[in-house]
Amino acid sequence: MEWEIVIGIETHVQLSTESKIFSGASTDFGAMPNAHACEVDLALPGVLPVLNKDAVEKAIRFGVATQATINQRSIFARKNYFYPDLPKGYQISQMEIPVVEGGTIKFHVAESEKTVNLTRAHLEEDAGKSLHEDFIDMSGIDLNRAGTPLLEIVSEPEMRSSDEAVEYAKTLHSLVRWIGICDGNMQEGNFRCDANVSVRRKGDKTLGTRREIKNLNSFKFLQQAIEYEARWQIEQIEDGLAIVQATVLFDPDSGETRLMRTKEDAHDYRYFPDPDLLPLVIDDDWLKTTRASLPELPKSKARRYQDDLELSGPDVASLVSSLEAATYFEATLNHFDVSGIKPAAKSIANWMNGELTASLNRSQKDFSQCPIAPETLSVLIKRVLDNTLSTKLARLVFEELWSGDSTVDDIILKKGFKQMSDSGEIESFVSQVIEQHPQQVADFKAGKEKALNSLVGQVMKLTKGKANPTQVNEILKSKLS
Amino acid sequence: MFGKTVKELGDALRRKDFSSTELTTAYLERSKTLNKEVNAFITFDEEQTLAQAKLADEILSTDDATALTGIPIAHKDIWCAKDWITTCGSRMLENFRSPYDAHIIKRFKECGAVTLGKTNMDEFAMGSSNETSWFGNVKNPWDLGRVPGGSSGGSAAAVAADMTPASTGTDTGGSIRQPAALCGISGLKPTYGLVSRYGMIAFASSLDQGGPMAKSAEDLAILLEAMVSFDDKDSTSLEKPTVHYSSMINKSVKGLRIGIPKEYFSDEIAPDIQNGVQDALKEYEKLGARLVDINLPTSPLSVAAYYVIAPAEASSNLSRFDGVRYGYRAPNYSDLNDMYAKTRAQGFGAEVKRRILIGTYVLSHGYYDAYYLKAQKVRRLISQDFAHAFKTCDMIMSPTTPSTAFKIGEKVSDPVQMYLSDTFTIAANLAGLPAMSIPCGLDRNQLPIGLQLIGNYFDEAGMIAAAHQYQCATDWHLKKPPLHNV
Numbered sequence: 001m002e003w004e005i006v007i008g009i010e011t012h013v014q015l016s017t018e019s020k021i022f023s024g025a026s027t028d029f030g031a032m033p034n035a036h037a038c039e040v041d042l043a044l045p046g047v048l049p050v051l052n053k054d055a056v057e058k059a060i061r062f063g064v065a066t067q068a069t070i071n072q073r074s075i076f077a078r079k080n081y082f083y084p085d086l087p088k089g090y091q092i093s094q095m096e097i098p099v100v101e102g103g104t105i106k107f108h109v110a111e112s113e114k115t116v117n118l119t120r121a122h123l124e125e126d127a128g129k130s131l132h133e134d135f136i137d138m139s140g141i142d143l144n145r146a147g148t149p150l151l152e153i154v155s156e157p158e159m160r161s162s163d164e165a166v167e168y169a170k171t172l173h174s175l176v177r178w179i180g181i182c183d184g185n186m187q188e189g190n191f192r193c194d195a196n197v198s199v200r201r202k203g204d205k206t207l208g209t210r211r212e213i214k215n216l217n218s219f220k221f222l223q224q225a226i227e228y229e230a231r232w233q234i235e236q237i238e239d240g241l242a243i244v245q246a247t248v249l250f251d252p253d254s255g256e257t258r259l260m261r262t263k264e265d266a267h268d269y270r271y272f273p274d275p276d277l278l279p280l281v282i283d284d285d286w287l288k289t290t291r292a293s294l295p296e297l298p299k300s301k302a303r304r305y306q307d308d309l310e311l312s313g314p315d316v317a318s319l320v321s322s323l324e325a326a327t328y329f330e331a332t333l334n335h336f337d338v339s340g341i342k343p344a345a346k347s348i349a350n351w352m353n354g355e356l357t358a359s360l361n362r363s364q365k366d367f368s369q370c371p372i373a374p375e376t377l378s379v380l381i382k383r384v385l386d387n388t389l390s391t392k393l394a395r396l397v398f399e400e401l402w403s404g405d406s407t408v409d410d411i412i413l414k415k416g417f418k419q420m421s422d423s424g425e426i427e428s429f430v431s432q433v434i435e436q437h438p439q440q441v442a443d444f445k446a447g448k449e450k451a452l453n454s455l456v457g458q459v460m461k462l463t464k465g466k467a468n469p470t471q472v473n474e475i476l477k478s479k480l481s
Numbered sequence: 482m483f484g485k486t487v488k489e490l491g492d493a494l495r496r497k498d499f500s501s502t503e504l505t506t507a508y509l510e511r512s513k514t515l516n517k518e519v520n521a522f523i524t525f526d527e528e529q530t531l532a533q534a535k536l537a538d539e540i541l542s543t544d545d546a547t548a549l550t551g552i553p554i555a556h557k558d559i560w561c562a563k564d565w566i567t568t569c570g571s572r573m574l575e576n577f578r579s580p581y582d583a584h585i586i587k588r589f590k591e592c593g594a595v596t597l598g599k600t601n602m603d604e605f606a607m608g609s610s611n612e613t614s615w616f617g618n619v620k621n622p623w624d625l626g627r628v629p630g631g632s633s634g635g636s637a638a639a640v641a642a643d644m645t646p647a648s649t650g651t652d653t654g655g656s657i658r659q660p661a662a663l664c665g666i667s668g669l670k671p672t673y674g675l676v677s678r679y680g681m682i683a684f685a686s687s688l689d690q691g692g693p694m695a696k697s698a699e700d701l702a703i704l705l706e707a708m709v710s711f712d713d714k715d716s717t718s719l720e721k722p723t724v725h726y727s728s729m730i731n732k733s734v735k736g737l738r739i740g741i742p743k744e745y746f747s748d749e750i751a752p753d754i755q756n757g758v759q760d761a762l763k764e765y766e767k768l769g770a771r772l773v774d775i776n777l778p779t780s781p782l783s784v785a786a787y788y789v790i791a792p793a794e795a796s797s798n799l800s801r802f803d804g805v806r807y808g809y810r811a812p813n814y815s816d817l818n819d820m821y822a823k824t825r826a827q828g829f830g831a832e833v834k835r836r837i838l839i840g841t842y843v844l845s846h847g848y849y850d851a852y853y854l855k856a857q858k859v860r861r862l863i864s865q866d867f868a869h870a871f872k873t874c875d876m877i878m879s880p881t882t883p884s885t886a887f888k889i890g891e892k893v894s895d896p897v898q899m900y901l902s903d904t905f906t907i908a909a910n911l912a913g914l915p916a917m918s919i920p921c922g923l924d925r926n927q928l929p930i931g932l933q934l935i936g937n938y939f940d941e942a943g944m945i946a947a948a949h950q951y952q953c954a955t956d957w958h959l960k961k962p963p964l965h966n967v
Contacts, residue, residue: 039580039581042806042807043801043806044561044579044580044581044807045561045567045569045574045577045579045682045683045801045802046560046561046579046583046678046679046680046681046682046683047679047680048678048679048714048715048716049716050713050714050715050716051716078797080796080797080800080844082800082803082821084803084805084817087801087805087806088800088801089797089799089800089801089803090797090800141805141806268845268846270796270797270841270844270845270846270849271844272793272797272844272849272853275685275686275687275717275794276683276686276716276717277716278716278717
């Protein structure tokens with residue numbers, strides 16, 4: 001029996017605003033409990049919410065970036081339920097008319113492009129936190145997070161594997177950072193996914209009963225949770241049992257999902273329009289200004305890099321993986337003439353995806369904090385392209401640049417890294433090598449092409465890497481023929 | 482010093498006839514004595530009150546004094562006032578000391594007014610008789626066996642008994658106008674959005690509106706000038722050019738077209754009220770106004786729509802009283818749900834619980850469309866009725882209540898009868914229109930009768946002027962209850 005897994009994802013994206021969505025309190029993470037909870041966040045008697053425009057701005061940015069419909073009139077509603085970390089006894093959210101409707105997210109899985117449609121994205125406030133440690137027979141309540149702005153992004157149930165779900169989530173994660181609406185910090189819970197999972201027999205038209213896995217805050221957990229849940233559901237059905245609609249939690253230690261509540265004990269949230277807030281109206285000017293302020297999106301950049309610069313798929317994918325990387329790439333590329341732009345682009349991509357990424361990862365920095373300026377990298381690449389440096393020497397220069405503030409040319413001068421391109425000088429080293437390695441010479445002459453590589457290597461060793469390997473190759477060949 | 486209006490007291494203070502400290506001390510003493518019988522106040526805080534009076538006296542010695550500087554004002558205990566116990570008439574907030582000022586409290590402070598105390602009210606403003614207060618019912622100064630009306634019953638009784646020169650109230654379905662009528666004073670509910678709701682403990686957010694209660698229309702103008710101001714902490718607050726209500730009170734009513742809605746003059750109204758209101762209308766005709774018959778056909782539905790919308794909003798607004806962060810918490814409980822259940826069962830009174838239940842029901846899945854959405858449709862029709870009526874008239878007049886003050890206990894067991902005492906006042910809240918009540922007679926039991934004025938949006942100045950003209954021509958607003966002579 002072939003099974004099909006059906007996945008829809010709801011993502012809570014914390015919007016990176018200075019203050020909360022309905023109060024003036026700070027959204028900074030990590031303060032003393034309740035230090036960032038003002039009278040509105042504490043839901044004191046008589047307080048009222050006032051909408052933070054920046055949260056709306058960020059929701060619009062998301063809508064524009066996903067080609068969604070921005071509702072120019074949307075409504076805030078109250079979602080009523082009791083919980084100690086929900087100070088008002090209701091959460092202000094959007095129900096009937098969300099700020100963003102529709103839109104798509106496109107990504108690649110196993111070389112083929114997949115498009116997932118979005119249902120909606122709506123603004124809402126986050127709840128606080130219950131603290132169970134450090135209290136005996138009691139719980140503490142920290143309302144610092146209460147009122148933090150969230151954009152809840154809901155996808156259609158269009159993913160068919162955990163791989164697709166993870167790629168969707170990664171693409172979304174990269175996009176919200178790209179357009180500057182979320183810092184994407186998953187450890188701090190600023191990007192959390194709920195996965196709705198159901199299974200059905202391949203070919204079935206109707207959807208199976210779904211279970212919702214709550215609060216997955218890493219891509220790894222998302223993958224593990226979906227895989228476990230789908231396997232579990234298939235086993236249940238194969239054992240003749242029915243799936244009951246439910247909300248479940250994923251336990252990363254056991255790798256299993258466990259029941260939180262079934263539909264029967266689900267809340268009746270009694271949504272109704274919040275009478276304290278007027279309908280959210282977004283006029284044409286606001287839309288226009290926001291549209292104009294959006295950076296070029298990754299998809300469009302990727303197309304340009306592929307078509308105009310002839311970069312490979314994997315190269316492009318990593319260059320557009322973050323706005324910081326793409327910005328660094330383009331800033332470096334700007335230092336090259338149009339005539340030599342393609343090899344330069346390839347070379348920049350190689351550096352960025354190789355040494356630079358590795359070094360940045362080691363020091364936990366992103367491209368916007370890179371100690372080597374784009375212009376410096378461009379000089380380094382130019383010295384390779386004009387044969388001043390071999391690739392090997394260039395790496396040594398790179399290491400010097402990373403640890404110091406000297407320029408490329410100073411380092412070359414100081415360390416005597418200049419590549420040997422005087423053919424007379426190289427020839428004398430070549431002769432020396434031929435003399436010292438008769439066996440390899442004989443092998444080569446007998447038709448063993450590989451022996452030549454060994455001889456080139458010997459010349460490079462003798463010149464401490466300064467000889468131009470292409471030149472060495474040519475001279476060797478002509479001497480041995 | 483007693484028996485004077487805010488206007489007269491303000492003049493006297495600036496003339497240095499007496500100081501604010503003298504005036505305030507006198508009122509504190511009188512209030513405290515009378516309060517044993519009337520129970521109009523929940524909280525006095527002499528120390529804070531006298532500190533404010535002292536500050537006012539300093540301002541009075543400069544040129545910065547306003548019409549309200551040094552005047553003691555009683556605030557309904559629904560307004561959060563910094564460092565004051567703010568109970569909202571409930572056990573739930575019996576010991577809640579507010580850490581912040583409501584916007585209007587701040588405004589009164591800026592004007593140099595003195596907070597005399599916090600007045601009694603129906604619990605969370607839910608009631609029409611002041612019998613739902615956790616702090617005991619307020620008694621009507623005209624007859625201590627009768628109710629003062631509600632929910633701003635303490636504020637109304639305090640003005641009527643001259644326990645304060647003036648007070649503030651709030652009006653969700655008639656809570657300023659109905660007690661003003663029953664206590665024989667003047668009270669005004671402004672256009673929705675004119676007075677900030679920030680710091681007013683919410684009952685039904687889309688209907689709640691604060692306003693002044695006083696001895697005369699002129700005093701209402703003075704208080705309203707302090708209360709009306711745009712507040713960026715209230716999203717429903719309206720930004721409007723400043724209006725000097727007190728400088729506009731002399732506008733004549735000549736040519737004023739007064740709409741008389743026949744739906745508000747049914748046979749169910751007590752005959753004495755019919756007569757009192759008819760006499761008042763005749764007086765207006767004498768002053769040059771013209772009476773126009775109008776129809777408000779959907780207004781009979783207003784009580785039904787109100788008792789869906791107001792409880793719906795209240796059920797949500799009152800969720801924050803959960804025993805977690807402040808206010809009452811049940812002493813013994815087994816787990817979280819038990820804590821919620823016991824806290825709310827013990828902290829709220831019967832009427833509040835009744836409305837939370839109604840509100841929860843009408844918002845529930847499967848009932849929302851039939852109740853909440855339908856009520857909102859009725860609300861729109863009621864607004865349209867008024868818009869239509871204001872094409873042929875400038876102001877609407879009617880009785881404020883169908884009966885004068887009823888006996889304590891008379892209606893407590895019949896909530897529907899109780900709800901009907903707001904039958905003429907609710908429509909203005911549903912439409913968001915400004916409305917007021919002024920005294921226009923006494924019935925056979927020497928109980929005050931109220932005349933209701935409903936104005937078009939933002940026509941507070943016109944209404945106050947019309948009321949002032951009437952008060953210049955008649956003396957009903959000067960009648961004192963027997964208790965006044967204490």
